[in-house]
Amino acid sequence: xxxxxxxxxxxxxxxxxxxxxxxxxxxxxxxxxxxxxxxxxxxxxxxxxxxxxxxxxxxxxxxxxxxxxxxxxxxxxxxxxxxxxxxxxxxxxxxxxxxxxxxxxxxxxxxxxxxxxxxxxxxxxxxxxxxxxxxxxxxxxxxxxxxxxxxxxxxxxxxxxxxxxxxxxxxxxxxxxxxxxxxxxxxxxxxxxxxx
Amino acid sequence: xxxxxxxxxxxxxxxxxxxxxxxxxxxxxxxxxxxxxxxxxxxxxxxxxxxxxxxxxxxxxxxxxxxxxxxxxxxxxxxxxxxxxxxxxxxxxxxxxxxxxxxxxxxxxxxxxxxxxxxxxxxxxxxxxxxxxxxxxxxxxxxxxxxxxxxxxxxxxxxxxxxxxxxxxxxxxxxxxxxxxxxxxxxxxxxxxxxxxxxxxxxxxxxxxxxxxxxxxxxxxxxxxxxxxxxxxxxxxxxxxxxxxxxxxxxxxxxxxxxxxxxxxxxxxxxxxxxxxxxxxxxxxxxxxxxxxxxxxxxxxxxxxxxxxxxxxxxxxxxxxxxxxxxxxxxxxxxxxxxxxxxxxxxxxxxxxxxxxxxxxxxxxxx
Numbered sequence: 001x002x003x004x005x006x007x008x009x010x011x012x013x014x015x016x017x018x019x020x021x022x023x024x025x026x027x028x029x030x031x032x033x034x035x036x037x038x039x040x041x042x043x044x045x046x047x048x049x050x051x052x053x054x055x056x057x058x059x060x061x062x063x064x065x066x067x068x069x070x071x072x073x074x075x076x077x078x079x080x081x082x083x084x085x086x087x088x089x090x091x092x093x094x095x096x097x098x099x100x101x102x103x104x105x106x107x108x109x110x111x112x113x114x115x116x117x118x119x120x121x122x123x124x125x126x127x128x129x130x131x132x133x134x135x136x137x138x139x140x141x142x143x144x145x146x147x148x149x150x151x152x153x154x155x156x157x158x159x160x161x162x163x164x165x166x167x168x169x170x171x172x173x174x175x176x177x178x179x180x181x182x183x184x185x186x187x188x189x190x191x192x193x194x195x196x
Numbered sequence: 197x198x199x200x201x202x203x204x205x206x207x208x209x210x211x212x213x214x215x216x217x218x219x220x221x222x223x224x225x226x227x228x229x230x231x232x233x234x235x236x237x238x239x240x241x242x243x244x245x246x247x248x249x250x251x252x253x254x255x256x257x258x259x260x261x262x263x264x265x266x267x268x269x270x271x272x273x274x275x276x277x278x279x280x281x282x283x284x285x286x287x288x289x290x291x292x293x294x295x296x297x298x299x300x301x302x303x304x305x306x307x308x309x310x311x312x313x314x315x316x317x318x319x320x321x322x323x324x325x326x327x328x329x330x331x332x333x334x335x336x337x338x339x340x341x342x343x344x345x346x347x348x349x350x351x352x353x354x355x356x357x358x359x360x361x362x363x364x365x366x367x368x369x370x371x372x373x374x375x376x377x378x379x380x381x382x383x384x385x386x387x388x389x390x391x392x393x394x395x396x397x398x399x400x401x402x403x404x405x406x407x408x409x410x411x412x413x414x415x416x417x418x419x420x421x422x423x424x425x426x427x428x429x430x431x432x433x434x435x436x437x438x439x440x441x442x443x444x445x446x447x448x449x450x451x452x453x454x455x456x457x458x459x460x461x462x463x464x465x466x467x468x469x470x471x472x473x474x475x476x477x478x479x480x481x482x483x484x485x486x487x488x489x490x491x492x493x494x495x496x497x498x499x500x501x502x503x504x505x506x507x508x509x510x511x512x513x514x515x516x517x518x519x520x521x522x523x524x525x526x527x528x529x530x531x532x533x534x535x536x537x538x539x540x541x542x543x544x545x546x547x548x549x550x551x552x553x554x555x556x557x558x559x560x561x562x563x
Contacts, residue, residue, distance in 0.1 A: 037546070151546065152542050152543060155542075156542065159548075160348060165340060165341060166340065169340055174340060174341075181336065181337070181354060181538070182542055184357050184358065185357065185535055187357075188519070188523050188527070189522075189535075190527060191529070192523070
């Protein structure tokens with residue numbers, strides 16, 4: 001078990017090991033839902049919530065069900081099932097309390113289920129041998145890091161409505177390029193705090 | 197000058213509608229307008245980019261870097277002139293290609309980027325890397341977004357960031373000791389090919405526990421990026437920029453303020469320790485060391501990539517100042533101004549959005 005404190009893992013997951021800008025996980029909804037700051041903020045919050053809850057649940061499921069029953073080979077299916085069930089809950093919640101956001105996110109809300117960042121966080125937690133507290137720090141940090149990245153991209157894309165992007169680069173292409181520059185700028189934090 | 201006018205008039209038909217070299221018209225016009233004012237006046241705004249007078253802004257920015265350019269020439273010699281030429285040539289090529297495709301004129305904005313870029317590079321950087329960096333910066337950082345006034349990142353910084361991530365070893369090897377003769381290096385060619393003494397920058401030395409005198413940093417006789425070494429000349433240009441209101445004093449004050457406060461807090465709190473005694477000493481040393489001042493005055497104040505609202509500028513400055521401190525003290529990099537300002541550019545639209553949102557809410561509640 002690694003001995004890094006949960007606090008360090010939390011900071012690292014936001015800045016130095018941002019799950020989106022260094023591992024490039026969860027790109028599909030990142031590109032698709034970053035047209036507007038409000039929408040991206042909504043999706044970002046949903047991802048933070050789902051990520052921290054599923055890492056916690058998956059930690060418990062993995063260490064108290066899968067390991068004792070030696071069913072580790074089922075971890076992918078079980079993790080995805082947990083995530084899917086949880087996202088269903090969130091979806092019902094959002095539909096009930098913020099119909100506007102529900103329609104703005106559209107298909108991308110249920111698609112959080114297959115957001116690779118969420119599954120990625122659970123798998124990293126297993127690979128890196130985090131303890132429960134560390135997992136909480138990592139889940140929260142990874143979620144916040146993802147949300148920060150999508151909100152930043154949304155801000156830039158909103159500003160870019162005044163830009164004059166050449167035809168072949170419009171839409172997804174320029175968003176990918178901007179993401180690249182974002183990742184370049186985040187490289188500046190490299191070495192500040194380190195997790196594997 | 198009459199002969200030149202004759203030459204230009206003679207080749208003009210080639211570039212006009214129906215001429216053989218019609219496609220190169222933007223290049224021809226740009227060259228012509230260096231020497232002569234156009235004979236025609238514009239009837240309507242052909243490609244207005246911004247309500248501010250772009251040309252005036254750009255010429256002020258160029259005037260303000262003149263002292264720094266001369267200092268770079270004095271300290272690092274003829275090689276620096278070659279870097280400027282390469283930077284202009286490579287950048288203008290990209291710019292001209294886009295102008296030709298878009299059928300617009302070449303914009304003055306590049307003249308600022310083209311001079312700023314060599315100033316933030318190590319003085320013995322291989323020339324092909326200078327060309328690659330500026331081409332990358334202009335292409336990715338500016339032209340893809342529609343050219344001057346429409347970019348979201350500072351093109352020179354995108355180019356430098358790219359070089360420092362792609363060729364970290366070459367960057368680290370390219371620092372040279374500035375000339376210590378009275379006549380400077382005006383006639384010398386310092387470069388990796390000749391016997392240049394590669395010098396570690398003051399910030400790199402500080403990481404090893406060695407801090408030079410502040411006076412050296414102030415005058416500029418230390419290794420560093422070509423234009424960043426002489427604090428006094430940067431201040432001279434910077435004050436001029438503030439005076440002409442091209443640079444926003446809010447940005448400058450908030451970056452330097454947050455930088456000083458955070459560094460002071462770290463030193464006083466014992467989170468970082470320097471061989472220099474006291475709190476004030478190390479803080480002042482850090483302000484004058486490295487690219488902070490250059491970045492503050494010439495990079496961060498770029499009106500296009502910084503927030504437009506005043507409150508946004510304060511927040512933007514705080515982000516840049518504190519990120520610089522964090523990167524300098526806690527990461528593997530010795531200098532963080534490039535990354536910090538790029539991050540500032542990235543968060544700038546969010547700050548504008550927040551400030552404008554609050555303002556709208558306040559107006560609504562007032563009815």
